[in-house]
Amino acid sequence: MASNLSWLDHDAAAAQRSLHILSFFDEREARDELGIGGIRDSIADQLFPRTSTIQTRLRYVFFVPWLFNQLESKSTASSAFPGAARNAEIRLLKELIENTSADEPGVIGRDAGKALKRLPSSVYWAALGSWDMRRTRVSLQQYFSLADRRHTMQRTRRKRDDNEDHDGDPASSAWDTQLVKLCPEDFPLGVNLKLTREEAEFLLDRWCKQHPDSLLTWLARDLSEGRAMTEVDYIWNHPRRHDFPREIQPLIDDARRFNVLMHGAALLYNLLLAELEPRRVDSVDLAEQYREQLNAWAANKLPACDAWDLDAFWKRVIDKGHSISGATQEFVQTWLDRALREHTQIDESQACRKLIEAREIKLKDKRSRFTNMAARSQWGGRAGLVPLGYRWPVASNFLREWHEGWSAA
Numbered sequence: 001m002a003s004n005l006s007w008l009d010h011d012a013a014a015a016q017r018s019l020h021i022l023s024f025f026d027e028r029e030a031r032d033e034l035g036i037g038g039i040r041d042s043i044a045d046q047l048f049p050r051t052s053t054i055q056t057r058l059r060y061v062f063f064v065p066w067l068f069n070q071l072e073s074k075s076t077a078s079s080a081f082p083g084a085a086r087n088a089e090i091r092l093l094k095e096l097i098e099n100t101s102a103d104e105p106g107v108i109g110r111d112a113g114k115a116l117k118r119l120p121s122s123v124y125w126a127a128l129g130s131w132d133m134r135r136t137r138v139s140l141q142q143y144f145s146l147a148d149r150r151h152t153m154q155r156t157r158r159k160r161d162d163n164e165d166h167d168g169d170p171a172s173s174a175w176d177t178q179l180v181k182l183c184p185e186d187f188p189l190g191v192n193l194k195l196t197r198e199e200a201e202f203l204l205d206r207w208c209k210q211h212p213d214s215l216l217t218w219l220a221r222d223l224s225e226g227r228a229m230t231e232v233d234y235i236w237n238h239p240r241r242h243d244f245p246r247e248i249q250p251l252i253d254d255a256r257r258f259n260v261l262m263h264g265a266a267l268l269y270n271l272l273l274a275e276l277e278p279r280r281v282d283s284v285d286l287a288e289q290y291r292e293q294l295n296a297w298a299a300n301k302l303p304a305c306d307a308w309d310l311d312a313f314w315k316r317v318i319d320k321g322h323s324i325s326g327a328t329q330e331f332v333q334t335w336l337d338r339a340l341r342e343h344t345q346i347d348e349s350q351a352c353r354k355l356i357e358a359r360e361i362k363l364k365d366k367r368s369r370f371t372n373m374a375a376r377s378q379w380g381g382r383a384g385l386v387p388l389g390y391r392w393p394v395a396s397n398f399l400r401e402w403h404e405g406w407s408a409a
Contacts, residue, residue, distance in 0.1 A: 033384035042317040047215040048395040050130035056106035066183040078147040195405025259388040266384040267294040
């Protein structure tokens with residue numbers, strides 16, 4: 001997939017291009033067909049903590065706390081909180097639609113309206129906790145159910161007239177005090193998606209405290225010192241890459257190699273399906289097309305994985321908050337070994353073919369496209385071919401918005 005990311009112009013069109021790219025990750029053909037999502041997410045979370053491909057605009061990390069804090073200040077009961085929260089988020093949506101142009105990207109629910117199923121609160125909840133904007137370590141549903149206890153504690157505190165924070169108690173005040181103070185008096189009236197300077201300063205402070213070693217924080221600090229936004233398709237193409245922290249650079253190289261390696265696996269997977277389910281695209285046989293692409297990959301891309309130290313790689317990605325099974329590690333190691341060994345004839349290699357087929361069958365069992373004709377008939381012709389971006393499109397979009405807020409008068 002050719003990249004169209006461009007942040008130098010700082011315009012809405014750039015953000016729209018980014019969000020168009022992100023939409024690919026929601027498509028059926030962008031699924032994790034070979035079970036390597038844990039590896040991908042381990043890398044992504046170390047680089048860009050608690051970002052997600054379903055996130056759109058950065059200012060939502062302020063909107064959700066502000067809305068919920070308003071409900072808390074009204075002593076909304078636990079039983080009524082979920083419905084009141086939904087109504088508040090729909091009201092926010094209406095305000096955003098009224099106060100942004102129709103082509104403004106990233107308004108969650110612009111098309112769905114009241115029928116919106118995935119509300120911003122669920123999309124950003126994990127980030128709010130990871131960035132220490134949400135001070136209670138509970139799920140969204142637990143937060144709703146603890147509303148009555150929060151009100152009781154707040155009343156008790158007022159009576160005691162003390163200033164204890166009780167940060168570790170899930171029933172205590174859920175939101176950072178400074179964050180609450182940033183809320184405009186008439187929120188959500190007249191709301192838009194542009195960060196203020198104060199909000200950008202708050203976020204940088206949180207990123208530095210909570211994730212000082214992440215690339216998200218390093219890039220934001222770099223921008224705060226006067227650097228310009230940069231146009232890159234993948235994070236390993238960033239012109240400042242060699243200035244990244246020493247600990248991050250090997251992980252960036254891992255990310256690049258792993259993207260290359262798994263793209264080849266996806267090409268072979270699609271070739272096998274195209275042979276089982278013959279199709280033509282623009283008068284070209286799809287199997288032949290994938291065979292040519294796989295051979296070109298083996299000749300031009302695969303050499304980047306030669307001499308890759310997978311033992312060191314596993315140490316950098318295992319036990320980083322994501323499950324990476326021994327079977328997954330074995331699959332990656334075996335695919336690397338066989339691809340390098342058979343590089344001139346991967347398309348014909350029975351060892352490579354059997355590996356890919358066995359992996360998919362093990363993961364999907366009766367839903368495997370190799371054994372289930374109904375599942376194979378739903379194959380769109382391009383399964384799992386979306387490049388591994390490790391959430392760089394999201395992070396770069398957030399950084400552009402953050403930089404605009406930081407630079408605001």
